[in-house]
Amino acid sequence: MTASADTSTVKPLNFRRYKDGDNKVRSWQKEIFDAGHSHKCPTYIQSTPPCQGSCPAGEDIRGYLNIVRGIEKPPAGMNWQEYAFRRLTEANPFPSVMGRVCPAPCESGCNRNQVEDFVGINSVEHFLGDYAVQNKLAFNKPAQPSGKSVAVIGGGPAGLSAAYQLALKGHAVTLFDERAELGGMMRYGIPGFRTPRDILDAEIQRILDLGIETRMNCRIGTNITMAQIRADFDAVFLGLGAQAGRALPVDGADAPNCVTATAFLKAFNDGRLRHVGKRIVVVGGGDTSIDVATVARRLGHIDKIHESERPENIIGGQLAHDVAEASVRQGADVTLTSIFAVDKMQASRHEVEHAQSEGITIRGGMAPIGVIRDETGRATALRIIQCEAKIVSGRLEIKNIAGTEEDIPADLIVSAIGQAVDFTGLEEFNNGKGAINNDKNYQVQGQPGCFVGGDVIRPHLLTTAIGHGAIAADGIDRFLQNEPLEKRPKIDVHAFDLKRKMLDKGYAFTEASEPMRGTCNSTAAIHNYDDRSDRYVISHKELFLGHFPFVARNRRSMVSLTAAEALNNFQERLQPLLEAQAVAEAKRCMSCGLCFECDNCVVYCPQVAVFKVPKSKSTTGRYVDTNYNKCIGCHICADVCPTGYIQMGLGD
Structure with missing residues (x-):
């Protein structure tokens, strides 16, 4: 491709990197900067950001964060909060719940971790979900029933x-x-x-x-x-x-006061379980085991109970009486054991820290090996042993350390090791x-x-x-509809749809019938644009990280309780962000793989080849364009693109 409309005097370009007999690697720099033509010019490539690639629900995270921050504008008559909520709920109808309890693998994948700290995606989702509930936003019903x-x-x-x-x-x-x-x-x-x-x-x-x-x-x-x-x-x-739930795979685990986490939590959430005994041992290491431990800490114990009021009987389905409500509630000693070290447990880090602050003892590197029972058959202790656990080729390997056995006294043992x-x-x-x-x-x-x-x-x-x-x-x-079930995309997420956005804004365009090069004068839908969201996750290595200064994360407030304060306290601990905080947090998003209108490419282009699209034709993702008669392929625009949206890929 040439930088001039007149190609009669330009020698043909040879894209073969090696000639027959060559055995040395040569730079393409000379060819790239040869006179007024170039091998590579900018293209606009939409990729999936790692937050979306890490989200099991496939939320368009970048999309709704760009709405919250003001990059993508809502349609007339709709505020940004509702517009962001509707983009979010295309994938997940539970933003308020998931914003509270999801362990947020999206945040672990966030490229902002390479700058200072991840974007608080979960907290923005929490804010939008609560806004929708408070303002009674409803889903739009389909216009026509299918009859199925x-x-x-x-x-x-x-x-x-x-x-x-x-x-x-x-x-x-x-x-x-x-x-x-x-x-x-x-x-x-x-x-x-x-x-x-x-x-x-x-x-x-x-x-x-x-x-x-x-x-x-x-x-x-x-x-x-x-x-x-x-x-x-x-x-x-x-x-x-x-x-x-899954019972502990050890001798004695059939004791009546050895129960599963699912049965324990169901009894509590049903309102039947009102006390748990003096000494509780939970075996697990995931978020469910933390839930059991924190519930037990809040329920505590009462001194005098009838046989029928024992926790295991209530969990087993017996009807609870009012004795627990009339009795003085006292604290319970709660111990949680995990085969993994505390810092390697599957539970969310902040949940582990809050459990510890509430007086729950967490012992990592411990495996259960037996349940000690009394003459009536009830468990009195859990026998544990120090161990080393690791995942090898996707399989769990546990090595017990002989001679390190000990017993943890227990009135109730809860197994949180899995579900069935x-x-x-x-x-x-x-x-x-x-x-x-x-x-x-x-x-x-x-x-x-x-x-x-x-x-x-x-x-x-x-x-x-x-x-x-x-x-x-x-x-x-x-x-x-009697249609074949097609193969799902490699990256199965909800992604920003530029064509839909252009139609929503009333822009007319024609579809290119075949792949095109140098389309700066074309009426095709999107100038040199390719949506690779279904097959490519963009890494931090393709971003211009130097564009992003240090910005501290806007953290949600979490009510921290002591052991005494946790007793009988069933109030919500996690507080949502304020509106200004949610907007500020969304602005920390680096919009990986999609333009966020920073103007770097326009400012730094030495040939004035990159220009802003006229407002009458622009929209999110179609903010800049390139005049290929001026472009020399210097790739400065790609170098300074913070989001990796500009890539050098166009050529003859």
Whole structure:
């Protein structure tokens, strides 16, 4: 490609890097700067930022942060808070809940970690979610029903996510759940001081308001057969969850006062469990074990209880009386053990620190090897041993250290080492390993029209289940339209859509019928632009990090409690950002892989080849353009592009 419209006097360029017989590496610098023509000129490449690539729900994080910070403007008649909320909830209908409890793998992947500290993505999500609840924002119902019906089995995050996405596509959805209330692990597996029930209820109701029907206290396989479900509906989504806990794999673990974390938390969230005993030992190391330990610390113990009021009996389903309410509540000694060292535990770092501040003893590098029982069969202690645990080739290896055994006295032992699926009545789906086999579209293998998602595939994060539900809903939609289930993209996320943005702003354009070079005079949709979001995550090495000064993170306030203050304190600890803080935090986003209108390329271009697009034609992602008659391929624009949006890739 030449820098002049007259190509008659320009010698042809040879792009072969080596000639026959060459054995030395040579620089292309001479050719690149040869007279008035260049091998490489700037192109505009949209990539997925690592925050989105790390988000199990595939949120368009960069997109809603750019809205909050003011880069992308909302349409007329809508404020930025609502616009950002609607962009966020294209992937995740639970921003207020997830903004509180998601361990935020997006923040671990954030490129801002290379400057000073990650962007507080979770805190901005929290702010937007609370704004939507407080202002009663509703989802927009589809204009036209599809005439198709779908049964969603399980009202946890996966089922609710699938139901939400399917309802938006116009399908009639009926949601079945064996419990009295929806929410799954969000309600029954996480304590209310982490997921306030009014917030959870509001976000669930917003989904139901799309016209979703519910059948509560109805277990498929018991109250209604799977055959009847298949006969009554055009497709099925299985969001069964994994709400059966795993017992400790040691001798004596069948003692009545050895219980699972899921049973413990369900009894607490049901309002039945009101005290736990004097000495509690929790075995785990993940966020669930922290939840159990902090709940136990708040419940404490009472001195005189009836046999029927023992915690294990209440957890087992016996009816609780009012004795705990009338008694003086006293503190409980809570110990949490993990096979991993404390700094290597899977639980969120801040949750571990707050548990310790509340007086919970955390002992890392300890493995359970037995339960000590008295003559009645009740557990009196957990026997542990020092160990070294590590992951080798994806498998856990534990090496116990002989001679380091000890007993931790216990009135109640809680196992938080994993979850299991209850397949009663649905044995046909069990793959023999306690899970359901599925393809990349989350369709059950060998069962067209039957899809699956959430912990029934593999117990993981709530956000992961939400992502499963959304992808499965796409598959169900295609199935109902008799379309083939196409291969999912390598990077399966919601991404900024420049063409949609241009249409929203009323810009007319024509589609290029074939790949084009040097399109600065073309009417094709986007000048030398390629959206690689479905296949490429941009790293910090492709950014101009020198553009970003140190800016301290805007942190949410967390109420820290002492051991005494934690007793009987069930108030929420995490406080949302103020509006100004949320905006300031969003401005720390480096908009990796998409222009954020800094003007560097325009200012530093020595040929004045890069220019701003006229306001009548510009929009987010289409802020600058290049005149290729002036460009000499010096790549300064790419060097100073903070976001890596400009790459040197165009050439003959």
